[in-house]
Amino acid sequence: MAQQIGFISGSIDVPAGIEAAIERACSNVGIPSVGLWARVPHYVAAMPFPAAAVALLNGLAIVSGLVIDSHLLAEAAEAARKKVDELIAQSSEHQAMVRQLEQQIDELEGTPAVLDDRTVPSGDEIAAELERYLRGR
Numbered sequence: 001m002a003q004q005i006g007f008i009s010g011s012i013d014v015p016a017g018i019e020a021a022i023e024r025a026c027s028n029v030g031i032p033s034v035g036l037w038a039r040v041p042h043y044v045a046a047m048p049f050p051a052a053a054v055a056l057l058n059g060l061a062i063v064s065g066l067v068i069d070s071h072l073l074a075e076a077a078e079a080a081r082k083k084v085d086e087l088i089a090q091s092s093e094h095q096a097m098v099r100q101l102e103q104q105i106d107e108l109e110g111t112p113a114v115l116d117d118r119t120v121p122s123g124d125e126i127a128a129e130l131e132r133y134l135r136g137r
Helices: 018-028 050-064 071-089 092-109 123-136
Strands: none
Touching (some): 050 071
């Protein structure tokens, strides 16, 4: 499957790791390779995020033809999503931040969004508050 996808040469500025360099080097010497990545909201990046693992496993299954049972991990992802939703629901500042982040994504991806006029804390402020909350648990 990696041979069918190929390597698309180009330039893009994104945070990347060694995987991207290995993938490109493999392509340059004719070794089939493919990179998989999952988006993780920055405000939960410091905690386990099973939804990303599910996305990566599902992507691996697609490109490799493997059958991977990820239903237990998907259940963990749903439980984690509910926990984050509960944490956000407990703070009007967090709710405003999530609305702001959703608006930014919608603007980047061309989807219209509606926002109110409340002041939204920065992503770093929200991440710090979430980490403080989780440490208190």
